[in-house]
Amino acid sequence: MSGHSTYQPTNRALIWLEKRLPIGGLIHSSFIAYPTPRNLNYWWTFGGILSFMLGVQIITGIILAMHYTPHVDLAFKSVETIMRDVNFGWLLRYLHANGAAMFFLAVYIHMFRGMYYGSYKEPREVLWILGVILYLLMMATGFMGYVLVWGQMSFWAATVITNLFSAIPVVGDTIVTWLWGGYAVGNPTLNRFYSLHYLLPFVIAGVVVLHVWALHVAGQNNPTGIEPKSDKDTVPFTPYATVKDGFLIVCFCLVYAWFVFYIPNYLGHPDNYIPANPAVTPAEIVPEWYYLPFYAILRSIPNKLLGVIALFSSIGILAFLPWLDTSKVRSARYRPLYRQFFWLFVIAAVGLGWLGSKPPEGIYVILARVFTFYYFAFFLIVLPLLGIFEKTKPLPNSISESVLGAKA
Amino acid sequence: MNMQRALFALVLAGSLVAIAQPASAQLTEQAPPPRQKWSFAGPFGKYDEAQLQRGFKIYREVCSNCHSIELLSFRNLSDDGGPGFSEAQAEAVAAEYKIKDLDDQGNQIERAGRLADYFPPPFANELAAKAANGGTAPPDMSTLAKARGYQRGFPWFIFDAVTQYQEQGPDYIAAIVNGFKDPPPAGFKLPPTGHYNEYFPGHNIAMPPPLQDGQVKYDDGTPETVAQYSKDVAAFLMWAAEPHLDARKRIGFQVMVFLLVFAGMLYFTKKKVWSAVH
Numbered sequence: 001m002s003g004h005s006t007y008q009p010t011n012r013a014l015i016w017l018e019k020r021l022p023i024g025g026l027i028h029s030s031f032i033a034y035p036t037p038r039n040l041n042y043w044w045t046f047g048g049i050l051s052f053m054l055g056v057q058i059i060t061g062i063i064l065a066m067h068y069t070p071h072v073d074l075a076f077k078s079v080e081t082i083m084r085d086v087n088f089g090w091l092l093r094y095l096h097a098n099g100a101a102m103f104f105l106a107v108y109i110h111m112f113r114g115m116y117y118g119s120y121k122e123p124r125e126v127l128w129i130l131g132v133i134l135y136l137l138m139m140a141t142g143f144m145g146y147v148l149v150w151g152q153m154s155f156w157a158a159t160v161i162t163n164l165f166s167a168i169p170v171v172g173d174t175i176v177t178w179l180w181g182g183y184a185v186g187n188p189t190l191n192r193f194y195s196l197h198y199l200l201p202f203v204i205a206g207v208v209v210l211h212v213w214a215l216h217v218a219g220q221n222n223p224t225g226i227e228p229k230s231d232k233d234t235v236p237f238t239p240y241a242t243v244k245d246g247f248l249i250v251c252f253c254l255v256y257a258w259f260v261f262y263i264p265n266y267l268g269h270p271d272n273y274i275p276a277n278p279a280v281t282p283a284e285i286v287p288e289w290y291y292l293p294f295y296a297i298l299r300s301i302p303n304k305l306l307g308v309i310a311l312f313s314s315i316g317i318l319a320f321l322p323w324l325d326t327s328k329v330r331s332a333r334y335r336p337l338y339r340q341f342f343w344l345f346v347i348a349a350v351g352l353g354w355l356g357s358k359p360p361e362g363i364y365v366i367l368a369r370v371f372t373f374y375y376f377a378f379f380l381i382v383l384p385l386l387g388i389f390e391k392t393k394p395l396p397n398s399i400s401e402s403v404l405g406a407k408a
Numbered sequence: 409m410n411m412q413r414a415l416f417a418l419v420l421a422g423s424l425v426a427i428a429q430p431a432s433a434q435l436t437e438q439a440p441p442p443r444q445k446w447s448f449a450g451p452f453g454k455y456d457e458a459q460l461q462r463g464f465k466i467y468r469e470v471c472s473n474c475h476s477i478e479l480l481s482f483r484n485l486s487d488d489g490g491p492g493f494s495e496a497q498a499e500a501v502a503a504e505y506k507i508k509d510l511d512d513q514g515n516q517i518e519r520a521g522r523l524a525d526y527f528p529p530p531f532a533n534e535l536a537a538k539a540a541n542g543g544t545a546p547p548d549m550s551t552l553a554k555a556r557g558y559q560r561g562f563p564w565f566i567f568d569a570v571t572q573y574q575e576q577g578p579d580y581i582a583a584i585v586n587g588f589k590d591p592p593p594a595g596f597k598l599p600p601t602g603h604y605n606e607y608f609p610g611h612n613i614a615m616p617p618p619l620q621d622g623q624v625k626y627d628d629g630t631p632e633t634v635a636q637y638s639k640d641v642a643a644f645l646m647w648a649a650e651p652h653l654d655a656r657k658r659i660g661f662q663v664m665v666f667l668l669v670f671a672g673m674l675y676f677t678k679k680k681v682w683s684a685v686h
Contacts, residue, residue, distance in 0.1 A: 080479050083652075084652075090652045240682065240685070243678045243681050244678055247671065247674040247677075250667055250670050254664065254667045257663050260660070261659065261661075262451055262574070263568075263572055263574050265554060266569055270556055270557040273551040273554040273555035
C-alpha cells in the first residue's frame, strides 16, 4: 500500500546510512508518505493514543521497577516507599496505575470503532486478530501488575483468578498449583507475576509492530468502509494524520492528568491500601473496572466450569468476528439494522461492566444473564443472519465523493 | 491432591472465621457518612498546618495507645506540605520516644528517637495487639484514610469523578469517631465486647468511643469537642496516607494549564494544515 519509497535524503551521512540500512526510507514510507484516507474521523486517533500509552507505561514501569521489591513481606512497603520517599514516586506510581486504566479505556474505544466501521473484514482479518492478541496480552499484563501492589485486593484477585483454572476437569488443581508455585498464592506467585509483568509489555510492543505492519499492508479502513481508489481519496500521513493524532493525544492527556492529579484513587479499591492478608477475606472481591464485563459473564452462569468457558469464549469469540459477520458492507453507516444491534451490544457490554461491580443477587443476576445472552447472540446469531437479511444503503462511489459531495 | 484440598479448605475456613469479624457486614445498611468540609478537597486543596498539628496531637495522645502508624517517620513532621514542624521541633518530638536498637556489643537497648526513626508501634507484634484488644488487632493508621471509604452508588460515583469528591476516607473516619450510640437502638443484638457505631459496616465495632469532649487540650482556641477532634484527626490521617497531596494538586494545575494551551495550539495547527484538503 505504501508503495515504493520516495525518500531522497540530501544529508551525506543519511545517504551513506541509507545505502547500508534503509531505515530512513522505512520511517519515511510508514509515517510520512503513508497515504491515509482523507475522511478519517477522530475515532481513528485511538491507535496513536494506544501507542503513546504503551510508551508511558513502559517508561514509568521501568523506573518503578528500580524501586519495587517483589517479596510478600516487602512489596506493599516498597510501593509505599515509592509513594513517600522516592522523588516524584507518587507521580510515577499514579501515572502507571491510572495509565493502565487509560490504556484500557482507549483500547475499548479502539475496538468498538473497529466493530462499528467493520474494520475487521477482508483484507484486515489478520490485523484484527493481532489486535485481539494484543488485548489478551494487555489483560494478562494489567492483572499481574495489579497483583504486584500486594494489597488485600491484589492478593484476593490473584486467588480468585488463578482459581478459575481449577474448574478444568482432572488436571485443574495441578495446573493451579503449578501457576502458584505452591499450595496457595504466595511468594513464588508474586515473583513470577513480577517477571511476567516486566516481560509482557515488550511482547505487546512486538505484536504492535506486527499490528502496524499488517495495517500498512492493508491500509486503513475509513468511515465509508470503501477502499481508496485514487490519490484524491488519501492524504499523506505527515502532516495530516500526525497533527490530528497529536491534537487528540494531548486532549486524551487532559483526561489522564485529571485522574492522576485530582482523583488518583478513584478507579482503585480502598482495600488495596490494606496489606495483603491471607487470613482475612475482603467483604467483596472486585476486579479492576476493565475486567468487570467478563467478571459479570463468569458469575452469570451457575456452573463454575461453564462460567469459566463462557468467560474465555467471550474474548475468544472476537477472533472469529471477521467470519461471523457475513455482510459485504463494512461500515455501519450503510447498515441501518446492524447499527441498532451494535448500540445494543455497547449497552450490553457497559451494562455487564456495571453488573460486575454489583453483588450477584436478585435482579442483578437476571440482568447479567440477559446481557450475557445478548453478548453471545450478537456474534453467533445476529451477525451471521444480518448479512443475509439486511437491506443496506447505497455506498458512495469514492471517499472523495462522500466528503466533497456532502460539502457541496 | 488431598493435601492441597485440605490446605485450601483450611485457608477457606480461616477466611470464613475472619469474615465473621466486623468486615463481614452488608455495606448497604450502613448510613452514609456526612460530608465534611476539608481544606485539602478540590483542585486547589491544601492541608491546613494547624489542623494537621492538632490531629497529630490527638494521634499521639489517644490513637497511638492502640494504633501503630509504622510508615510515618519523625522527619516527615517537618516535610513540605505537612504539619509544618521545624526540623528542631521534629527532633524534639522524636527524642520523646524510646526506640529499640542494638549497642556496639549487640545488646538490646532503648535509645531516644532520631529524625530518621519511624514511629514505634504500641504493641510488640500482631498477636500482642490482638490479645490486648479482645481478639481484634487495631489497624495500622499509615494508609487508613485511603484504605477506608464507602460506596457512593450509581449515579453519584459518576459525578464524583467530575466534582473530584475524593474524601470518602476522611469523611468515614470522622463519622466513625462521632458515630457511637450507647445504648444501641432497640432490637440490635450487640455482642458483649462490641460497641454500636452508626457508620461502621455491621455496626458492631471493637473499638470503644476513643474521644470525649475536652480530652485533648488545644492551645490555639479551637473548640475541644469530639466533632472538632474527629475532623482534625481525620485530616492528619489523610496527610499520613497521602503526604504529597499539596504538591500533587499544585503540579496538577500547572500540567492542566500547559496541556490546555498545548491542545489549543495543536487545534489551530490542525485546522490550518487541513484547510487545504477540506
